[in-house]
Amino acid sequence: MTQPAISPPAGHRAHRFGDVVSVVRALTPGYPVYCLRPxxxxxxxxxxxxxxxxxxxxxxxxxxxxxxxxxxxxxxxxxxxxxxxxxxxxxxxxxxxxxxxxxxxxxxxxxxxxxxxxxxxxxxxxxxxxxxxxxxxxxxxxxxxxxxxxxxxxxxxxxxxxxxxxxxxxxxxxxxxxxxxxxxxxxxxxxxxxxxxxxxxxxxxxxxxxxxxxxxxxxxxxxxxxxxxxxxxxxxxxxxxxxxxxxxxxxxxxxxxxxxxxxxxxxxxxxxxxAHGCSLLVQVQLRKDDRLYINDGIYGSLSELCHADIRVPVRLIRLDGRPAARLRPFVLNGPTCDSLDVVPGTFDLPEDVREGDWIEIDQLGAYSNAMATRFNGFYPETFVEVHDAPPAAAS
Amino acid sequence: MTQPAISPPAGHRAHRFGDVVSVVRALTPGYPVYCLRPxxxxxxxxxxxxxxxxxxxxxxxxxxxxxxxxxxxxxxxxxxxxxxxxxxxxxxxxxxxxxxxxxxxxxxxxxxxxxxxxxxxxxxxxxxxxxxxxxxxxxxxxxxxxxxxxxxxxxxxxxxxxxxxxxxxxxxxxxxxxxxxxxxxxxxxxxxxxxxxxxxxxxxxxxxxxxxxxxxxxxxxxxxxxxxxxxxxxxxxxxxxxxxxxxxxxxxxxxxxxxxxxxxxxxxxxxxxxAHGCSLLVQVQLRKDDRLYINDGIYGSLSELCHADIRVPVRLIRLDGRPAARLRPFVLNGPTCDSLDVVPGTFDLPEDVREGDWIEIDQLGAYSNAMATRFNGFYPETFVEVHDAPPAAAS
Known part of the structure; x- marks a missing residue:
């Protein structure tokens, strides 16, 4: 074991953005993104x-x-x-x-x-x-x-x-x-x-x-x-x-x-x-009535939502136009082929949510990426830094 | 995309052993080992x-x-x-x-x-x-x-x-x-x-x-x-x-x-x-009465045992001496710090099972490694090939 001179760590810094909307604009991510708020x-x-x-x-x-x-x-x-x-x-x-x-x-x-x-x-x-x-x-x-x-x-x-x-x-x-x-x-x-x-x-x-x-x-x-x-x-x-x-x-x-x-x-x-220092940005890949099929789920970042009665804030992000003001409860389906891969409970989102919209799911800093599997080939591993107020601050 | 001449794949062959006891003798593994039966x-x-x-x-x-x-x-x-x-x-x-x-x-x-x-x-x-x-x-x-x-x-x-x-x-x-x-x-x-x-x-x-x-x-x-x-x-x-x-x-x-x-x-x-072509070899790290603390669990290879009423055969392997003939039901605790990491149900094993013994858990070829997390730093990833009869053949 070499013991380097003690100094601040080299730094594992993620790409930095002013806010989550800027992340969406820059990456238009079809994959889940963890948004760290250092x-x-x-x-x-x-x-x-x-x-x-x-x-x-x-x-x-x-x-x-x-x-x-x-x-x-x-x-x-x-x-x-x-x-x-x-x-x-x-x-x-x-x-x-x-x-x-x-x-x-x-x-x-x-x-x-x-x-x-x-x-x-x-x-x-x-x-x-x-x-x-x-x-x-x-x-x-x-x-x-x-x-x-x-x-x-x-x-x-x-x-x-x-x-x-x-x-x-x-x-x-x-x-x-x-x-x-x-x-x-x-x-x-x-x-x-x-x-x-x-x-x-x-x-x-x-x-x-x-x-x-x-x-x-x-x-x-x-x-x-x-x-x-x-x-x-x-x-x-x-x-x-x-x-x-x-x-x-x-x-x-x-x-x-x-x-x-x-x-x-x-x-x-x-x-x-x-827990409150990291949100998750997911994309809606398909909507069927009140069911949204998103690109992360219980085998990825959302497993703790199955075991614990934890409610986390969500907000919709759309680049082309404004979502409806009226909210409606939606069920979130995860990306695997597995029928268990559905998040318990519902999430209130604009009633016109549609394929291509993004959802920021807040307060996922604890027991999220730590418990993710690679099941079905899905694995969330992209982290960015953001410096805006989280959805929880508004709720 | 280069298209190489079609030929049998280069081959991802695991180390080969005659039987699971030989695996234990050779590796005395303190980590979980998947035993493939090709x-x-x-x-x-x-x-x-x-x-x-x-x-x-x-x-x-x-x-x-x-x-x-x-x-x-x-x-x-x-x-x-x-x-x-x-x-x-x-x-x-x-x-x-x-x-x-x-x-x-x-x-x-x-x-x-x-x-x-x-x-x-x-x-x-x-x-x-x-x-x-x-x-x-x-x-x-x-x-x-x-x-x-x-x-x-x-x-x-x-x-x-x-x-x-x-x-x-x-x-x-x-x-x-x-x-x-x-x-x-x-x-x-x-x-x-x-x-x-x-x-x-x-x-x-x-x-x-x-x-x-x-x-x-x-x-x-x-x-x-x-x-x-x-x-x-x-x-x-x-x-x-x-x-x-x-x-x-x-x-x-x-x-x-x-x-x-x-x-x-x-x-x-x-x-x-x-499903029946792969077993898992785990080691007992601690025994407390009828509870065995092993080195794999529900965040690793055993998650499906939580969701499905599947019973899989087990057998004890001990290198120094013979285990007791009499069986007793034991609860298997996984290796993470998490209190949920306990396998549902009980497993019949020799009543004198002790720290250092190995347990082969059979019929884990499906939805085991596919669903493993790295939670708490544990991740089962060692595969060997074995050519003996699986525990299921005896039950």
């Missing part, structure tokens, strides 16, 4: 960095586009929550001064070894004694290593996905794991994840209380505490308190538990930093 | 070619791996159902003597133009007058062009996915489209798709009767008829008649309708040719 992503990152009383790791899985990572890096995010060797390699090879943290509770042996020896990763999450044994086997353990025990949290109604259904040790097992970690001479940590798109700040406070009890029960002083992800994006159909309220709940929760003042504190936002 | 795929292709009374097109979307395409090509499949420019390019650039057919009812304008001008594609499916107008605009129409009208079929209970929910013109509109095609001097065709994984041969007979009535109503002699895909694979949990019964139903259906003897006949099998 200013929005950077502002979210800086807001989180200034408000969170610890280290902010970006959850790479949420949007691993090199352009998104560069925007975040330039905004001051230099710590990354990574869950696989490709994610670790992407971060460590692009940003030599950044830190990758292996925050996945289940890892392959060869992957642990490579993360440790090749990429120098020093933080590893575990939620089971056998995983702890693997990490110790493959890294050798020791005081350079921080082993973070992932704690199972109570199922909260206020979240979109309950990650504790798959990961996390119950409190008594977590306390036992902490003792084992300490006994092996490693630095100790506790982590939790309240679940995705959390709409209730008190969920963090409750999870912190559980973490505090677990740490106390273990009898081990912990060196780090990771409050995880789950910080919400502001989708139109959800009532979400401001970020300040989440930070206040975290500060209150921290005060209530007895942690050493030297404890390292981490958070892992993903969606909250990027 | 003899099974070739046998299915030859069976279909010998029994279907027309031209067999392979539906590329089902498994577009270059190795799978080569096996099919060498077995005699030289016609391909393609639905996007990348699929058309893949076929035409790899197999200069093969034919790509643009069988997607909704196409982008630039894509139609490129398919026609660059790749010489001559068959296009439409199911709406505006799509017909697009195809005529972009190709210029004419007697070299066959325009195939896709007919909406009745919803059949015997299929897994009802493709007519998304595509197909009702019979009266289809007849009108046929007249428009003929009036523009193009060759005419009718197509239908009964739906995926059809378990009842009579569904084809009914669809043929509908096609016959539509052709007669149109008053236009049709030049080609495409009975589509939907031919089933033989999964363990389904009662499926033999392929001969489907062919008998198609022959009977054809006899009952009045078609000119010169009509070109097509079928588009996908799943039926490849």
């Amino acid at each position: 200013a929005l992503i950077a502002a979210s990152a800086r807001r989180f960095l200034s408000q969170f009383p610890g280290t902010v790791m970006y959850a790479v899985k949420c949007n691993p586009s090199p352009m998104v990572l560069d925007i975040l890096y330039r905004a001051g995010i230099h710590h990354f929550d990574t869950a696989s060797l490709p994610e670790i390699a992407q971060i460590c090879e692009t940003y030599p001064d950044a830190q990758a943290y292996f925050m996945h509770p289940v890892k392959g042996r060869a992957v642990i070894k490579t993360a440790h020896r090749v990429y120098g990763v020093r933080y590893y999450v575990v939620d089971h004694e056998n995983e702890l044994a693997k990490v110790l086997d493959e890294t050798g353990g020791g005081p350079d290593l921080t082993i973070v025990v992932r704690l199972k949290t109570e199922r909260a109604d206020a979240v979109l996905f309950n990650l504790s259904s798959k990961f996390g040790a119950p409190p008594d097992e977590a306390a036992d794991l902490l003792r084992r970690v300490a006994a092996r001479g490693c630095r100790t940590g506790l982590a939790f994840h309240v679940g995705s798109q959390c709409s209730d700040p008190s969920v963090y406070r409750d999870a912190l209380a559980l973490a505090g009890r677990t740490a106390a029960d273990s009898g081990v002083g912990i060196d780090c505490l990771d409050v995880g992800g789950g910080f919400p994006a502001y989708y139109a159909n959800m009532q979400i308190p401001p970020l300040e309220d989440f930070m206040a709940a975290i500060r209150a929760g921290l005060k209530e538990i007895d942690l050493p003042p030297t404890v390292e504190l981490f958070a892992e936002p993903g969606r909250a930093l990027v | 003899a099974l795929i070739a046998a299915s292709a030859r069976r279909f070619l010998s029994q279907f009374p027309g031209t067999v097109m392979y539906a590329v979307k089902c498994n577009p791996s270059p190795m799978v395409l080569d096996i099919l090509y060498r077995a005699g499949i030289h016609h391909f159902d393609t639905a996007s420019l990348p699929e058309i390019a893949q076929i035409c650039e790899t197999y200069p003597d093969a034919q790509a057919y643009f069988m997607h009812p909704v196409k982008g304008r630039a894509v139609i133009k490129t398919a026609h001008r660059v790749y010489g594609v001559r068959y296009y499916v439409v199911d709406h007058e505006n799509e017909l107008a697009k195809v005529l605009d972009e190709t210029g129409g004419g007697p070299d062009l066959t325009i195939v009208v896709r007919l909406k079929t009745e919803r059949a209970d015997a299929v897994l996915f009802n493709l007519s929910s998304k595509f197909g013109a009702p019979p009266d509109e289809a007849a009108d489209l046929l007249r428009r095609v003929a009036a523009r001097g193009c060759r005419t065709g009718l197509a239908f798709h009964v739906g995926s994984q059809c378990s009842d041969p009579s569904v084809y007979r009914d669809a043929l009767a509908l096609a016959g009535r539509t052709a007669a109503d149109s008053g236009v002699g049709i030049d080609c008829l495409d009975v589509g895909g939907g031919f089933p694979a033989y999964y363990a949990n389904m009662q499926i008649p033999p392929l001969e019964d489907f062919m008998a139903a198609i022959r009977a259906g054809l006899k009952e309708i009045d078609l000119p003897p010169t009509v070109e006949l097509f079928a588009e099998p996908g799943r039926a040719l490849v």
Whole structure:
């Protein structure tokens, strides 16, 4: 591994446009185009960095586009929550001064070894004694290593996905794991994840209380505490308190538990930093009454709209003439031959929408390109930068 | 476009092994491995070619791996159902003597133009007058062009996915489209798709009767008829008649309708040719009681197990010692951080399965690698050839 002199990354800059209409004029794209709004992503990152009383790791899985990572890096995010060797390699090879943290509770042996020896990763999450044994086997353990025990949290109604259904040790097992970690001479940590798109700040406070009890029960002083992800994006159909309220709940929760003042504190936002900073420009390829056949769908950028009750704003763009003022609900059909490739729900668009029109679908910065397949030969991969206000700003 | 002398393709051959255990011994893979069984795929292709009374097109979307395409090509499949420019390019650039057919009812304008001008594609499916107008605009129409009208079929209970929910013109509109095609001097065709994984041969007979009535109503002699895909694979949990019964139903259906003897006949099998010709080798990375955390999941090769009630055989492979004879049901958790990444249902495996064991999951040749994402940095892409009997042969 050559280690280049540390300098701002070479830069994965997309072509820049003043606004989305200019993108359409310049490219008249028959393929989907991701429209990044760097200013929005950077502002979210800086807001989180200034408000969170610890280290902010970006959850790479949420949007691993090199352009998104560069925007975040330039905004001051230099710590990354990574869950696989490709994610670790992407971060460590692009940003030599950044830190990758292996925050996945289940890892392959060869992957642990490579993360440790090749990429120098020093933080590893575990939620089971056998995983702890693997990490110790493959890294050798020791005081350079921080082993973070992932704690199972109570199922909260206020979240979109309950990650504790798959990961996390119950409190008594977590306390036992902490003792084992300490006994092996490693630095100790506790982590939790309240679940995705959390709409209730008190969920963090409750999870912190559980973490505090677990740490106390273990009898081990912990060196780090990771409050995880789950910080919400502001989708139109959800009532979400401001970020300040989440930070206040975290500060209150921290005060209530007895942690050493030297404890390292981490958070892992993903969606909250990027969801509203990228829209998708699609083209209408055919209209059948109230059904529009567009060039992206559930196997491409829109899969999350199937799993989560997220409503995202849309606007029509037409180059030759003005669309009707009156709106009508339309169903969006994706481009594959598959009959499942239909976006759930309807989207209000001008009643005269027609083949050749473009639709900007907003707030698709999270879990869109990250989850795209190449099914049927379709794969959205064009990114541009735009500097206008997004459709969400109007709604 | 240079046209090289026609010869067998250069060959995308995977590394060859006698059996799956040899793969495990040689690679001890910590990553997922697709185990192709070329003899099974070739046998299915030859069976279909010998029994279907027309031209067999392979539906590329089902498994577009270059190795799978080569096996099919060498077995005699030289016609391909393609639905996007990348699929058309893949076929035409790899197999200069093969034919790509643009069988997607909704196409982008630039894509139609490129398919026609660059790749010489001559068959296009439409199911709406505006799509017909697009195809005529972009190709210029004419007697070299066959325009195939896709007919909406009745919803059949015997299929897994009802493709007519998304595509197909009702019979009266289809007849009108046929007249428009003929009036523009193009060759005419009718197509239908009964739906995926059809378990009842009579569904084809009914669809043929509908096609016959539509052709007669149109008053236009049709030049080609495409009975589509939907031919089933033989999964363990389904009662499926033999392929001969489907062919008998198609022959009977054809006899009952009045078609000119010169009509070109097509079928588009996908799943039926490849499903049982590829298994997936995964490794157990962690066990928690009855939950196994493996290195592939619903964002990789196993997504179809979420959407379809398909049961596939599994077998354990262990290099150091023998697994227990007694089986127990286990839940398979995928490798991403996502809580949805859990395979529905359970899989019976030796009760002492443990970290480091491998599991061969059979009958994943269809809609597996074709639908894989790179979510969280995981992407299964290793293919090997094996020449043993698959787990399904034992069940």
